[in-house]
Amino acid sequence: MAEAHGIRIEGLRKRYGSGDTAVDALKEVDMAVAPGEVVGLIGPSGSGKSTLLKCLGAVIEPTGGRMTLGDQVIYDGAWKIRDLRAMRRDKIGFIFQAPYLIPFLDVTDNIALLPMLAGQPNAEARKRALELLEALDVAHRAKAMPSQLSGGEQQRVSIARALVNRPPVVLADEPTAPLDSERALAVIRILNRMAEQYQTAIIVVTHDEKIIPTFRRIYHIRDGRTEEEAGEGRPF
Amino acid sequence: MISLAGRDILHSWGKFVFTGMGLGLLIGVTLTMAGVYRGMVDDARVLLDNSGADLWVVQQGTLGPYAESSSINDDTYRAVLAMPGVAAAANVTYLTMQIRQGNRDVRAMVVGIAPGGAGTPGRPARLVAGRQITRSHYEAVADVATGFRLGDSIRIRRNLYTVVGLTRRMVSSSGDPMVFVPLRDAQEAQFLKDNDAIVEQRRRTGANPAFARPGVPDLLDAVIASQSTNPYVNAVLVRIRAGALPEEVAEPIRRWKRLQVYTRAQMEEILIGKLIATSSKQIGMFLVILAIVSAAIIAFIIYTLTLGKIREIAVLKLIGTRNRTIAGMIMQQAVGLGLIGFAVGKIAATFWAPVFPKYVLLEPADSVRGFVIVVVICILASSVAIRAALKVDPAEAIGG
Structure with missing residues (x-):
């Protein structure tokens, strides 16, 4: 387990409902991801992956346990952060299975929207967006609308959006599902490069057999519990 | 942002x-x-403006002449003219009817206006073409909205009138364009019947023993003559002297002439508050x-x-x-x-x-x-x- 951590989860629990109908989606989840590290989170359907992702993303409230983001405890039996929306905006990046870019904003503004929401001046936010687009080799599509991009380009733009506020952690939900092998591995390559460059902890939820061998560490989630194992760390 | x-x-x-x-x-x-x-x-306001009146003298107990029918003798204006504060007074009749021109019908308000020069209440103040009515009979001034043109011949009841002038935005409170004709013609038009109806009326009057008295041979002729004429108008339009207050001029007419008098404000209230x-x-x-x-x-x-x-x-x-x-x-x-x-x-x-x-x-x-x-x-x-x-x-x- 890494010593310094981007995100650390200890004994996280989540129960839906109450009484006889209660369902324990997460029982005892432990996890730690260091800055600059990309880990895989895999498990069968209904194992609790999405619930874990929603808890990590501060979208639903866990029932118990503790979560630390960087040096800040964000959950310890209750939320320790008052403005969860601002925390999601500033500290957590999201990459979805489909890119879900805002269709009426061009590529630059799709990325720059987050810093703008955080109060940054438009020019500065766009400058930062362009830097990321260059880093991801899509700067030439900066003025394009999302509908004009290929699937791979859209996913790279969504990665740029997730990283634009330099969050300590990025949650990627099946980011390679709609892509072929070559593009899926390209996305993993980009995630690893970005994680290292921005010292971001990235958790990739995936079923994708093509990319699972690339992780150095993998968390298996079964019946609401996580088990850590070493991955193959195959070069991509 | x-x-x-x-x-x-x-x-x-x-x-x-x-x-x-x-x-x-x-x-x-x-x-x-x-x-x-x-x-x-x-x-409604244009109707009042165009009448050129400050007061409307109408039959007692009515909201005439626009909201209700009003009928007063056509010599009333002389008595009104003699009242203090009155600068001008003129008879006027209003009759909404279908006017025929060739094959088409135009719904219009026929206004009978008294003879007189410029400034006589009831006369159209401005013409866009042609001239004012100068003859006592069979001339008309029409609003352009009627579609009539100068020189057109229009039929009102049994008589033909020549359009000698055109005016604009002279309408009734319901928006019908106005056609101005001489007062006498308008009075006649209000009661003028077709020949068959006149013959029938004379026959019925002649058959009535109350009128056909052997001892009073001129009575039947007098009654028939009275049935053929119309000594009534709908209102007298009054313009008051400069400096006079409408209510102060109106009050003596109400009291001494036993007629209803409306000021501009009251008439506006009737038209806007009641009629529409x-x-x-x-x-x-x-x-x-x-x-x-x-x-x-x-x-x-x-x-x-x-x-x-x-x-x-x-x-x-x-x-x-x-x-x-x-x-x-x-x-x-x-x-x-x-x-x-x-x-x-x-x-x-x-x-x-x-x-x-x-x-x-x-x-x-x-x-x-x-x-x-x-x-x-x-x-x-x-x-x-x-x-x-x-x-x-x-x-x-x-x-x-």
Whole structure:
């Protein structure tokens, strides 16, 4: 387990409902991801992956346990952060299975929207967006609308959006599902490069057999519990 | 911060513009309805302005001559003329009827005006073509809205009149254009019957033993003569002397001549408050219904557009967009739609108003009021969509 951590989860629990109908989606989840590290989170359907992702993303409230983001405890039996929306905006990046870019904003503004929401001046936010687009080799599509991009380009733009506020952690939900092998591995390559460059902890939820061998560490989630194992760390 | 609403409208401008045009036509109808009401009020005021009177002397106990029928003797004006404060007084008759010209009928208000020079109450003050009536019979001055032209021959009852002058915006309170004819002709026209009816009336009078008395041979002729003439007019229009107060001039006429006298303010109250009150309520109801329909349409359109963006809204919420930013986006879109609709509606109403058969007066103040109402309706209508958007769970952006 890494010593310094981007995100650390200890004994996280989540129960839906109450009484006889209660369902324990997460029982005892432990996890730690260091800055600059990309880990895989895999498990069968209904194992609790999405619930874990929603808890990590501060979208639903866990029932118990503790979560630390960087040096800040964000959950310890209750939320320790008052403005969860601002925390999601500033500290957590999201990459979805489909890119879900805002269709009426061009590529630059799709990325720059987050810093703008955080109060940054438009020019500065766009400058930062362009830097990321260059880093991801899509700067030439900066003025394009999302509908004009290929699937791979859209996913790279969504990665740029997730990283634009330099969050300590990025949650990627099946980011390679709609892509072929070559593009899926390209996305993993980009995630690893970005994680290292921005010292971001990235958790990739995936079923994708093509990319699972690339992780150095993998968390298996079964019946609401996580088990850590070493991955193959195959070069991509 | 960029305007999300503005970007969305620009991105799908076709959808917004076409929806806005549809809404605009509805707003155009609403503005036109308001214009119809304004036109009715203006017609009433124009009727009073054009009469050139300060006081209207009518039959006691009536709201004449416009709201109710009024009948007073045609020599009353002499007595009125002698009252203190009266500068001019003239008889006038009003009769709404179908006027025939060739094969077409025109609904018009025939006004019988007393002979006299410029400034005689009741005479049209301004002509756009031709001249005033100078002969005692069979000349007419018509409003251009009748469609008559100078030299046209028009039929009123059994007589033909030549149009010698044209005037503009001389209308009755119900918007019918006026045709001015000499007073004597108008008095005759009010009671003039066809030949068969006259023969029948004479036969019946002659068969009546009360009139056909052998001992009084001239009685029957006198009765028949009295049936063929009309010594009545509908009102006496009075212009008061400079400096005189209308109410002070009106009061002695009421008291000593036992007639009803209305001032300009009272006549306006009768025309606007009573004569067109039902019509204005009717139009008011239409306006309320149109406003509700507009609100429902805006609400439905914005709600549908918002439902089409549920996933994007979930993503926006997940990445930290504040509720007020999302609500603002939806509200701005609704207002944007309203602005497009208002612009289209205003242009449409401006273009089609002159084609309406009745006078449609589009007042700038009504447009400003309409604009404010449209904005308020848009804001209220967007609340349904805003509620739906605020209910969106950011977790929807994450699968599972």
